[in-house]
Amino acid sequence: MERLSLKEVSNNSKIGLLRELGYDSDGEFVLESGKKLLDRYLDIPIRLDNMVILPGSIIILDNNELSLSKYIEEFGDVF
Amino acid sequence: MSSEDPIESAFAGAVKGTIDWTFDTIKSFVIKLKDKKLAFIQDEETINLVKEQYHSGELSFYKEYVSDKEILFIVNMGLTLRKLHSKKDRRNNLRNKIFDKFEVNGVRVAQFVENGILNRYIGILIDNMSSIIDFKDKIIYVLKNINKHVLFVKKEDSERGVIQHVTSSVASNSPLIYIISGKSSAAEIVRKCEGRLVQLLPDCILEKISSNEMENLFFKRVIPKE
Numbered sequence A: 001m002e003r004l005s006l007k008e009v010s011n012n013s014k015i016g017l018l019r020e021l022g023y024d025s026d027g028e029f030v031l032e033s034g035k036k037l038l039d040r041y042l043d044i045p046i047r048l049d050n051m052v053i054l055p056g057s058i059i060i061l062d063n064n065e066l067s068l069s070k071y072i073e074e075f076g077d078v079f
Numbered sequence B: 001m002s003s004e005d006p007i008e009s010a011f012a013g014a015v016k017g018t019i020d021w022t023f024d025t026i027k028s029f030v031i032k033l034k035d036k037k038l039a040f041i042q043d044e045e046t047i048n049l050v051k052e053q054y055h056s057g058e059l060s061f062y063k064e065y066v067s068d069k070e071i072l073f074i075v076n077m078g079l080t081l082r083k084l085h086s087k088k089d090r091r092n093n094l095r096n097k098i099f100d101k102f103e104v105n106g107v108r109v110a111q112f113v114e115n116g117i118l119n120r121y122i123g124i125l126i127d128n129m130s131s132i133i134d135f136k137d138k139i140i141y142v143l144k145n146i147n148k149h150v151l152f153v154k155k156e157d158s159e160r161g162v163i164q165h166v167t168s169s170v171a172s173n174s175p176l177i178y179i180i181s182g183k184s185s186a187a188e189i190v191r192k193c194e195g196r197l198v199q200l201l202p203d204c205i206l207e208k209i210s211s212n213e214m215e216n217l218f219f220k221r222v223i224p225k226e
Helices: A011-020 A065-075 B006-016 B023-034 B044-054 B057-065 B069-083 B088-114 B117-127 B132-144 B159-173 B185-200
Strands: A002-005 A030-032 A051-054 A059-062 B038-041 B150-153 B177-183 B204-210 B214-221
Touching: A002 B044, A011 B023, A051 A065, A059 A065, A065 B044, A065 B069, A065 B088, B023 B038, B038 B044, B044 B069, B057 B069, B057 B117, B057 B132, B069 B088, B069 B132, B088 B117, B088 B150, B117 B132, B117 B177, B117 B204, B117 B214, B150 B159, B150 B185, B159 B177, B159 B185, B177 B185, B185 B204, B185 B214
Parallel strands: A002 B038, B150 B177
Antiparallel strands: A051 A059, A051 B038, B177 B214, B204 B214
């Protein structure tokens, strides 16, 4: 699987990507239906500058070792 | 963006600075994402660490003997903390996340693994193993009742407080093995308590795992012969 870092990507492009996936952003957080989207494993809001977007019904997470380990546990090592 | 491969172009853009994607590029990325051919990450380091840990031999070993999925996951987090020992900010961030998700007991279990205590604890259990089932039960029991089996000494703790806590905990819980663990400046406090604890726990044999920055005392209860 190819991995593309979002670190150098402009906010406009990241927001465009989110909108194409049915989400949005207020410039700081990822939004879903106008509300802050929560990391599914930690229940914390996901910052635009620290999000990862992973396959598996499109999973958006906070970039941290715990959430990513939980993701691998649930979906296997897809990377 | 004119390149035929938008991902290749995106990486090329990264060298120059902030990358802007066209609508068509975004569309092509979304198709790849939905086909499970692409993932958007922040940094390779985090992904690679998580992958490496997931496939590690030590975790594979624990998978054989720790049947509780939540505990096993916390063990994995402890191993990950160990890998982050030289990266203070990331280690502290993960520790905070473990606390948010699994509360103080989760942090203690992770620390138990991070400090290499679980390794040695298992070694001691193997020495006295009566059956695999009993062995597995004992591992789960200690991890689920971590407070009864280990004291993580903090730098602000006093020797007197540590000694009182240990003797009281050993008297009330009668653990097979009781561990006192200290890192950095807390390691010195543990060392200073050693002699007094040996005197106060005559029914135990002491085994130590020491390094410059860590001191772990294992007090193993001697089962009286009938």
